[in-house]
Amino acid sequence: xxxxxxxxxxxxxxxxxxxxxxxxxxxxxxxxxxxxxxxxxxxxxxxxxxxxxxxxxxxxxxxxxxxxxxxxxxxxxxxxxxxxxxxxxxxxxxxxxxxxxxxxxxxxxxxxxxxxxxxxxxxxxxxxxxxxxxxxxxxxxxxxxxxxxxxxxxxxxxxxxxxxxxxxxxxxxxxxxxxxxxxxxxxxxxxxxxxxxxxxxxxxxxxxxxxxxxxxxxxxxxxxxxxxxxxxxxxxxxxxxxxxxxxxxxxxxxxxxxxxxxxxxxxxxxxxxxxxxxxxxxxxxxxxxxxxxxxxxxxxxxxxxxxxxxxxxxxxxxxxxxxxxx
Amino acid sequence: xxxxxxxxxxxxxxxxxxxxxxxxxxxxxxxxxxxxxxxxxxxxxxxxxxxxxxxxxxxxxxxxxxxxxxxxxxxxxxxxxxxxxxxxxxxxxxxxxxxxxxxxxxxxxxxxxxxxxxxxxxxxxxxxxxxxxxxxxxxxxxxxxxxxxxxxxxxxxxxxxxxxxxxxxxxxxxxxxxxxxxxxxxxxxxxxxxxxxxxxxxxxxxxxxxxxxxxxxxxxxxxxxxxxxxxxxxxxxxxxxxxxxxxxxxxxxxxxxxxxxxxxxxxxxxxxxxxxxxxxxxxxxxxxxxxxxxxxxxxxxxxxxxxxxxxxxxxxxxxxxxxxxxxxxxxxxxxxx
Ligand code: SF4
Ligand code: SF4
Ligand code: SF4
Ligand code: SF4
Ligand code: SF4
Numbered sequence: 001x002x003x004x005x006x007x008x009x010x011x012x013x014x015x016x017x018x019x020x021x022x023x024x025x026x027x028x029x030x031x032x033x034x035x036x037x038x039x040x041x042x043x044x045x046x047x048x049x050x051x052x053x054x055x056x057x058x059x060x061x062x063x064x065x066x067x068x069x070x071x072x073x074x075x076x077x078x079x080x081x082x083x084x085x086x087x088x089x090x091x092x093x094x095x096x097x098x099x100x101x102x103x104x105x106x107x108x109x110x111x112x113x114x115x116x117x118x119x120x121x122x123x124x125x126x127x128x129x130x131x132x133x134x135x136x137x138x139x140x141x142x143x144x145x146x147x148x149x150x151x152x153x154x155x156x157x158x159x160x161x162x163x164x165x166x167x168x169x170x171x172x173x174x175x176x177x178x179x180x181x182x183x184x185x186x187x188x189x190x191x192x193x194x195x196x197x198x199x200x201x202x203x204x205x206x207x208x209x210x211x212x213x214x215x216x217x218x219x220x221x222x223x224x225x226x227x228x229x230x231x232x233x234x235x236x237x238x239x240x241x242x243x244x245x246x247x248x249x250x251x252x253x254x255x256x257x258x259x260x261x262x263x264x265x266x267x268x269x270x271x272x273x274x275x276x277x278x279x280x281x282x283x284x285x286x287x288x289x290x291x292x293x294x295x296x297x298x299x300x301x302x303x304x305x306x307x308x309x310x311x312x313x314x315x316x317x318x319x320x321x322x323x324x325x326x
Numbered sequence: 327x328x329x330x331x332x333x334x335x336x337x338x339x340x341x342x343x344x345x346x347x348x349x350x351x352x353x354x355x356x357x358x359x360x361x362x363x364x365x366x367x368x369x370x371x372x373x374x375x376x377x378x379x380x381x382x383x384x385x386x387x388x389x390x391x392x393x394x395x396x397x398x399x400x401x402x403x404x405x406x407x408x409x410x411x412x413x414x415x416x417x418x419x420x421x422x423x424x425x426x427x428x429x430x431x432x433x434x435x436x437x438x439x440x441x442x443x444x445x446x447x448x449x450x451x452x453x454x455x456x457x458x459x460x461x462x463x464x465x466x467x468x469x470x471x472x473x474x475x476x477x478x479x480x481x482x483x484x485x486x487x488x489x490x491x492x493x494x495x496x497x498x499x500x501x502x503x504x505x506x507x508x509x510x511x512x513x514x515x516x517x518x519x520x521x522x523x524x525x526x527x528x529x530x531x532x533x534x535x536x537x538x539x540x541x542x543x544x545x546x547x548x549x550x551x552x553x554x555x556x557x558x559x560x561x562x563x564x565x566x567x568x569x570x571x572x573x574x575x576x577x578x579x580x581x582x583x584x585x586x587x588x589x590x591x592x593x594x595x596x597x598x599x600x601x602x603x604x605x606x607x608x609x610x611x612x613x614x615x616x617x618x619x620x621x622x623x624x625x626x627x628x629x630x631x632x633x634x635x636x637x638x639x640x641x642x643x644x645x646x647x648x649x650x651x652x653x654x655x656x657x658x659x660x661x662x663x
Contacts (some may be wrong), residue, residue, distance in 0.1 A: 028651075029653070029654045030460075030642075031459070035650075036556075036557035037557070037559070038556045066597075066610060066611040068610045068611060074468070130459075131530050135610075143424045184606040217379065217388065217562070219563045219567075219593075221559070221563050221647055224559040224560055224561045237596075239577070246575065246590045247389040247579060247588060247590060248590065249387050259646050264371070273647075274389060275645070278568060279645045280567075
């Protein structure tokens with residue numbers, strides 16, 4: 001990754017009168033942590049980084065902005081937001097365009113072709129956690145960890161995030177500025193997590209998810225981080241009627257998780273954020289990837305690729321494969 | 327209060343004795359997730375940092391049934407709350423947290439649910455020998471061997487455990503397991519002192535809160551709040567997993583004619599937390615919500631109860647999905663004073 005090019009482009013973008021801020025990644029407060037950053041002026045661009053630790057999908061911030069009532073006579077700030085995206089993240093942008101959650105003229109997409117990012121928990125497990133500032137870089141086929149002057153080569157498969165093993169679109173599918181050259185695609189691994197569950201019988205799957213959903217603490221981190229969970233009036237927050245009780249137990253937790261899965265069918269772009277942030281370590285990716293697989297195989301549809309596409313759940317094609325309808 | 331030694335060979339037997347008592351211990355599943363019931367004969371390992379989910383649910387369950395009712399019927403049925411509970415392996419910060427929030431539940435009104443559960447629970451602590459990366463208990467009045475809130479404190483001396491009773495409940499546990507224990511001696515005390523001095527020295531993160539409680543009101547409109555909360559996604563992670571967060575909501579759940587009134591954890595980081603029926607929200611953005619989280623712990627609580635409502639367990643730092651770091655926020659607050 002060409003940091004110089006990134007910062008130069010970013011500086012040009014934030015200097016524009018019609019740009020509010022740029023959302024990117026910066027070094028976090030310690031160790032391996034990386035944090036989202038909102039850059040408002042050219043001075044701020046020095047903080048920007050793009051590294052294998054930039055796992056977070058920042059697209060969620062496009063719809064997370066709170067729209068508070070404006071004082072009389074004050075106009076809303078209609079300036080554009082610039083956003084750094086990897087391949088997977090860019091699909092969220094496209095999907096938002098498809099759903100008219102955002103409009104094309106509202107965003108400037110800074111595309112970062114992505115060789116694959118690190119799963120921080122694997123990194124911690126294998127190389128230990130640290131409070132010292134460290135760096136993780138792409139290094140040939142794998143990664144390089146720079147810690148206390150020491151350079152440690154890490155084989156790609158050892159710490160690569162699961163979403164990246166399965167990734168089919170490492171290059172941004174939409175961008176206004178592309179930073180560096182596109183990366184060569186790799187052949188996505190077989191999604192063994194989903195296949196193994198598929199191979200179980202109904203009782204086996206139920207048992208598996210019962211154990212998982214029992215752990216849920218309903219913090220809604222998964223929902224809030226998801227770039228495509230952006231309903232203004234989410235059923236989870238409704239009290240009248242109460243669709244899902246606030247009580248935390250298997251039944252309500254399951255109702256919540258299943259609703260979320262359905263609401264994302266044909267919309268989830270597999271960025272893996274929900275699973276990454278879940279403090280209860282629930283393998284949410286398996287649910288969403290299973291739904292995505294169904295939609296792909298049964299309807300031949302993949303979300304987040306074509307801004308002109310019709311939304312999956314709102315479209316009907318007479319020539320759908322629909323083999324499963326009796 | 328007595329201090330006794332337990333040879334590690336006798337540990338399984340010790341645990342077995344306690345399982346007769348509705349015993350909960352950290353459930354290790356790769357890492358320690360939470361406290362869960364220990365079945366008879368199940369092994370308990372105390373080889374863990376701290377649980378992701380704090381044990382606060384033992385006294386303040388995420389969902390507490392206050393009473394049950396039948397729609398159209400004036401009678402209510404109160405749940406029975408009489409089962410004793412022993413928590414084994416509670417970290418000192420989490421026990422301190424229970425003591426801290428007890429002040430709230432005893433404030434203008436004695437909360438029957440919290441206080442009853444508090445009475446029924448026995449907290450067997452485990453002194454920390456390897457503080458976590460983001461632990462800062464010693465900056466906020468705690469320590470790796472703080473016994474505040476605990477009934478009994480266990481020190482891991484390598485081949486044996488040193489058990490120190492802190493309360494009468496702790497004494498009772500010692501009396502009940504007496505045949506497995508031997509008297510403590512000077513060498514054990516010396517080993518413990520050394521161990522704890524080392525543990526204290528291993529704490530890496532610090533907070534200098536001097537002047538913060540009094541200074542926070544003056545920073546109400548400071549630009550720092552916008553900047554520290556810009557990336558917050560407004561989830562429940564930092565509050566649900568905080569051992570001192572104690573906000574709740576009360577709701578009725580009705581199915582057919584059967585209903586129950588329950589209280590559940592709530593979080594000031596949620597949008598609807600301060601949403602009025604009128605549609606007005608007194609904390610309309612994550613800026614106000616983050617400001618509240620810090621003020622509640624480092625100002626309001628200090629003002630009312632003379633203690634900081636943060637025990638420095640580090641969970642909110644470890645698990646925030648976007649690296650919002652309370653130590654960093656407090657450093658910024660201090661700078662702005
Ligand atoms: S899924 Fe693809 S684009 Fe997304 S981080 Fe992984 S490799 Fe990069
Ligand atoms: S992030 Fe995990 S624990 Fe939190 S609500 Fe989602 S599934 Fe439940
Ligand atoms: S459901 Fe999960 S994987 Fe899918 S878009 Fe949302 S956060 Fe990403
Ligand atoms: S855990 Fe982090 S993102 Fe979630 S509400 Fe707390 S500060 Fe915000
Ligand atoms: S505020 Fe954070 S560090 Fe303090 S007690 Fe709560 S979770 Fe622990």
